[in-house]
Amino acid sequence: MTLLRSLLLRLATMAVTLFGAAVVVFFVIRVVPGNPIAMMLPPGASETDIARLSAHYGLDRSIPEQFLIWLTGVIHGDFGTSISLRQPVMPLVLGRLPATLELSIFALVIAVIIGGASALAGTLWRGTKTEAAIDVANGVGLSVPDFLWALVLILLFGVLMPIFHISGRISPSAELPFVTQFYVFESIVRLRFDLWWDLLKHMFMPALALAIPLAAIVSQLLKQSLKETMHLDYVVLARTKGYSENHVILSESLPNAVLPTLTLIGVQFTFLVGGTVIIERLFSYEGLGNMAIDAVINRDLPLIQGIVLVFALMFTLINLLVDMTYALLNPRLRHA
Amino acid sequence: MNSISRRTVLKASAATVALGMLGAKASAAIDELVIAYNVNLPSWDPTVGPSAVNPTIQGIYQSVFDQFILQQPDLSPAPGLLTEWGWNEDKTKVSMTVREGVTWHDGSPFTAEDVAWSLTRAADEKTGNPIQFIWSTLTNIKAEGNKVTADVARFEPTIFKWMYFLTGYVLPKAYYEKVGAEGFEAAPIGTGPYMVEKFERNAFVRLKANPNYWGGKPDFETVTIKFVTDATSRVAEIESGNAHVTLEMPYEEFDRLKGKEGLAGTAKPISDIGMIFLNDVEPMLDPNVRKAAAHAIDKKTLVDRLLSGYGVPIDTLETPEYLAYDPSITVAYDPELAKKLLAESGFSPENPVKFKIQTTRGFKPKDYEIIQAIVGLWRKVGIEAEIEVYEIAKHYELRAADQLAPAAFYNWGNSVADPTTSTGFAMFGPSPHSVWDGKDLIDMIAPLWGEADEEKRIAGWKAVDRYIAENALVIPLFQYVQPILHVSGVSVTPHTSGALLPHLMKRA
Numbered sequence: 127m128t129l130l131r132s133l134l135l136r137l138a139t140m141a142v143t144l145f146g147a148a149v150v151v152f153f154v155i156r157v158v159p160g161n162p163i164a165m166m167l168p169p170g171a172s173e174t175d176i177a178r179l180s181a182h183y184g185l186d187r188s189i190p191e192q193f194l195i196w197l198t199g200v201i202h203g204d205f206g207t208s209i210s211l212r213q214p215v216m217p218l219v220l221g222r223l224p225a226t227l228e229l230s231i232f233a234l235v236i237a238v239i240i241g242g243a244s245a246l247a248g249t250l251w252r253g254t255k256t257e258a259a260i261d262v263a264n265g266v267g268l269s270v271p272d273f274l275w276a277l278v279l280i281l282l283f284g285v286l287m288p289i290f291h292i293s294g295r296i297s298p299s300a301e302l303p304f305v306t307q308f309y310v311f312e313s314i315v316r317l318r319f320d321l322w323w324d325l326l327k328h329m330f331m332p333a334l335a336l337a338i339p340l341a342a343i344v345s346q347l348l349k350q351s352l353k354e355t356m357h358l359d360y361v362v363l364a365r366t367k368g369y370s371e372n373h374v375i376l377s378e379s380l381p382n383a384v385l386p387t388l389t390l391i392g393v394q395f396t397f398l399v400g401g402t403v404i405i406e407r408l409f410s411y412e413g414l415g416n417m418a419i420d421a422v423i424n425r426d427l428p429l430i431q432g433i434v435l436v437f438a439l440m441f442t443l444i445n446l447l448v449d450m451t452y453a454l455l456n457p458r459l460r461h462a
Numbered sequence: 463m464n465s466i467s468r469r470t471v472l473k474a475s476a477a478t479v480a481l482g483m484l485g486a487k488a489s490a491a492i493d494e495l496v497i498a499y500n501v502n503l504p505s506w507d508p509t510v511g512p513s514a515v516n517p518t519i520q521g522i523y524q525s526v527f528d529q530f531i532l533q534q535p536d537l538s539p540a541p542g543l544l545t546e547w548g549w550n551e552d553k554t555k556v557s558m559t560v561r562e563g564v565t566w567h568d569g570s571p572f573t574a575e576d577v578a579w580s581l582t583r584a585a586d587e588k589t590g591n592p593i594q595f596i597w598s599t600l601t602n603i604k605a606e607g608n609k610v611t612a613d614v615a616r617f618e619p620t621i622f623k624w625m626y627f628l629t630g631y632v633l634p635k636a637y638y639e640k641v642g643a644e645g646f647e648a649a650p651i652g653t654g655p656y657m658v659e660k661f662e663r664n665a666f667v668r669l670k671a672n673p674n675y676w677g678g679k680p681d682f683e684t685v686t687i688k689f690v691t692d693a694t695s696r697v698a699e700i701e702s703g704n705a706h707v708t709l710e711m712p713y714e715e716f717d718r719l720k721g722k723e724g725l726a727g728t729a730k731p732i733s734d735i736g737m738i739f740l741n742d743v744e745p746m747l748d749p750n751v752r753k754a755a756a757h758a759i760d761k762k763t764l765v766d767r768l769l770s771g772y773g774v775p776i777d778t779l780e781t782p783e784y785l786a787y788d789p790s791i792t793v794a795y796d797p798e799l800a801k802k803l804l805a806e807s808g809f810s811p812e813n814p815v816k817f818k819i820q821t822t823r824g825f826k827p828k829d830y831e832i833i834q835a836i837v838g839l840w841r842k843v844g845i846e847a848e849i850e851v852y853e854i855a856k857h858y859e860l861r862a863a864d865q866l867a868p869a870a871f872y873n874w875g876n877s878v879a880d881p882t883t884s885t886g887f888a889m890f891g892p893s894p895h896s897v898w899d900g901k902d903l904i905d906m907i908a909p910l911w912g913e914a915d916e917e918k919r920i921a922g923w924k925a926v927d928r929y930i931a932e933n934a935l936v937i938p939l940f941q942y943v944q945p946i947l948h949v950s951g952v953s954v955t956p957h958t959s960g961a962l963l964p965h966l967m968k969r970a
Contacts, residue, residue, distance in 0.1 A: 162512070164858035175595050176862065176894060182590045210504040210512050213647065280698045288702045292695055298666045298686045299494070410690045412665040420502055420664070424512050425855050
C-alpha cells in the first residue's frame with residue numbers, strides 16, 4: 127500500500143516536472159538568439175518575405191499565444207510539425223527513440239559487465255598490483271571524456287584495425303524486415319543473427335565510448351562497497367565457517383554492496399543517455415541525440431520541444447524505475 | 463581537458479596509422495560508390511523549408527531532381543530540362559522550350575505541364591517557398607505542347623539564373639498531386655541521374671542509376687551517400703576504406719591524406735567567400751577607420767598560413783568566376799597607409815580606435831583563427847578589436863535586424879555568379895542581408911535591379927564594386943577552396959558551386 131501510494135505520488139510529481147520542463151524549454155528557445163526564419167532567409171528576401179514566412183510557421187504571434195496553441199495541440203496529441211523535416215514531431219521523435227534506447231542499454235550492459243568484473247577482481251585481489259592496476263584504469267576511464275574515447279576507438283577499431291563500422295546504425299545494403307524501430311530486439315526475435323551482428327558492429331564503438339566512464343564509476347563504487355562489507359560480522363562469520371573467498375564475495379558481500387551501486391547506476395544512466403547526443407553525432411548514429419543537434423542547428427523549435435520533452439520523460443521514468451527497484455530490493459524500504 | 467581537441471588527437475595519432483589495408487581496399491573494383499557527405503538531408507522537397515536554401519544539400523537534390531536549367535561545373539548555364547529560354551523584345555513575356563523524351567523515375571513522361579506547375583507552385587506563397595518573391599514575378603504560366611509561356615509581372619533580370627539556383631527544381635505534377643507532400647517525402651521521384659532506393663534519415667541515402675537519364679546513364683550503378691557530419695569521422699571513413707569520396711575536412715588532413723597510396727585529392731576554388739561585414743555605426747562611419755582596417759589585412763599571408771594556401775585572396779565580393787569580376791579593383795596590403803589614415807583621425811597604436819568584431823568558431827575552416835590574426839594585424843596599426851564569438855544562427859538574426867557589431871566575419875555563397883546575389887543582396891541597404899545602409903550606395907544599386915541591358919547592368923555592378931572597395935564599405939577576404947578526398951579508382955569532377963555530384967564521378 128505504501129509502495130502504491132509512493133508510486134502515485136511519484137507519477138503526480140512526474141507530470142508536474144514534465145509540464146515545468148515544457149514551459150521552460152518553450153520560452154527559453156524562443157528567447158535565446160537564433161530565429162528559424164532568419165536561418166532560412168534567401169538572398170534578396172524583403173521584410174514582407176520575413177513576415178510571410180513567420181506567419182507560415184506561426185511565429186508571428188506572441189510567445190504566450192504560441193504556447194497556448196502548442197499546449198492545446200499537445201493535449202490533443204499534436205506536438206506540432208518540424209520546420210526542417212516538415213513532418214509531425216512526435217512520430218519523428220518516437221521513431222528515433224528506440225535507436226537511442228538500444229544504444230544506451232547496450233552501453234549500460236557493457237559498463238555493468240566491465241565495472242562489475244573489475245570491482246570483483248579488485249576485491250578478490252585487494253592490496254595487490256591487480257587492484258592498483260584497476261584503480262589506475264578507473265582513473266583513466268573517469269578522467270577522459272566519452273567523445274575522446276570515441277575518437278580513440280575510431281582510430282583503433284575503425285582505421286587501424288577496421289573491425290567495426292564508423293558510422294550509421296546498420297549497413298545501407300541490408301534488407302530490413304523489421305516492423306518496429308527496435309532493430310536489435312527484433313533481429314533476435316526473428317532469429318536474423320546476420321542483421322544482429324551487423325547492428326552490433328555499428329553499435330559497439332559508440333556504446334563502448336559511452337560505457338567506459340560509467341564502467342569506471344561502477345567499478346570504483348562497487349569495489350569500495352564490497353571492501354566495506356568484507357569487515358562486517360556476517361561476512362567474517364561466513365569466512366570462519368570455511369567458505370571460499372569467491373563464495374564470501376559473491377554470496378555474502380555482493381547482495382548488500384550492490385544497493386548503493388544500483389542507485390548510482392540509475393542516476394548515471396540518465397547522464398549516459400544525455401551523452402548520446404555527442405556520441406551519436408560522432409558516429410552518425412541515427413538516434414535522438416543526432417536529431418537533437420540538427421534541430422538546434424536549424425532552430426527547429428517544435429522539434430527541439432518534442433525531443434526535450436521525450437528526454438525529460440525518459441529521465442523521470444528512469445529515476446522512478448531506479449527508486450522502485452531500490453525499494454523492492456532493500457527490505458528496510460520495502461517494509462517502511 | 464578542453465585543450466585537447468578532437469582534431470589534435472586525430473592528427474597526433476595519424477602519424478602512427480598504418481595504411482597497409484587502404485591500398486588494397488581503395489584499388490579494388492568499386493561496385494557501389496560510397497560517399498561520406500558532410501550534411502544531413504532533412505527533407506526531400508527541394509523547394510520548401512530551410513533545406514531548400516542550404517547550399518550544401520543541393521548536391522543531393524541535384525542527384526535526384528533536375529533544375530529547370532542545367533548548371534555546368536564552371537557555373538555557366540546549359541540546356542537541361544529547358545532547352546531554350548528567354549524574354550520577348552519588350553521583356554513583358556518569357557518563353558521556354560521543354561526537352562522531349564524525358565521520363566520521370568516512375569516511367570511516366572515529363573511534359574511542359576510539369577514545368578508550368580512547378581513554376582506556379584513555387585510562386586504560391588502558401589507552399590512556403592522561401593524564394594517565392596522571385597518566382598512570383600512570373601504570372602499566368604501556361605503550357606502548350608513543349609512550350610511554356612508566362613507574363614512578366616515585374617522584370618527580374620536574374621529570373622533564368624534562379625532556374626539553376628535555390629528552389630529552381632522541376633517536380634512531377636501528376637505524381638505529387640497523387641501522393642501529396644507526405645507521400646512525396648516518403649518516395650520522391652525526379653528526372654535526375656539517380657533514383658532514390660532507400661533513405662534513412664540522419665544515416666544514409668542509397669541511390670540507383672537512372673537508366674533513362676536524358677544526360678546519359680551515370681557511371682556508378684549504385685551510390686550510397688552516408689551523412690557523416692563530423693569532419694574527423696569523415697576522415698576516418700575514407701582512411702579506413704569505408705568511403706570512396708568525402709569532402710570538407712581540415713586542410714592539414716587533406717594534405718596528409720591526398721598523397722597516400724590509393725588516395726587522391728582535389729581542391730578547387732568554389733563560389734563561397736570569407737568577408738567582414740562593416741556596419742554603419744561608430745566608429746565605422748569614419749572612412750579612415752574603415753580604409754585602415756582594410757589596408758591592414760595581409761590576405762595572402764592569412765591564406766598561406768592559416769588555410770595552408772587553400773584560398774584565393776579577393777578585394778571585391780566577386781570571385782574570378784563571377785560575371786562582374788573586375789581584376790583591376792584592388793585593395794593593397796599597406797600597413798603604413800593604414801597607420802597614416804588612422805593618424806588623420808587621431809588614432810595610433812598607443813591610442814587605438816576600439817570596436818567589436820564578431821565571428822563564428824568552427825563554422826568555417828579556421829574562422830576564429832583568421833579573425834584572431836586580423837585583430838593582431840590591426841593592433842599593429844592602431845586598431846584594438848575585441849572578439850565576440852557567436853553561433854551562426856545569432857549572426858543571421860542580428861544581420862536581419864541590422865544589429866551586427868561594427869565588424870562581423872561571415873561567408874557568402876553565390877553559385878549563380880550574378881552580382882545581384884553577391885554584392886547586390888550583401889550591400890543594398892534595404893536588403894535584410896545588408897548592414898550598410900548608406901544612401902549613396904543605395905542610390906547606385908537601386909537602378910541596377912531592373913536593368914534590362916545586360917552589358918549596362920554588369921558594368922553598373924562593377925562600378926558599385928569599385929565604389930565599395932574605394933570606400934571600404936565591406937572587407938572581402940578570400941574565396942574558399944573545397945577539399946575533396948577520393949580513392950584513386952574514382953575520378954571526381956568538382957563543381958564550382960560546391961555541390962558534390964555523384965553523376966560527375968567516373969571510374970578512373
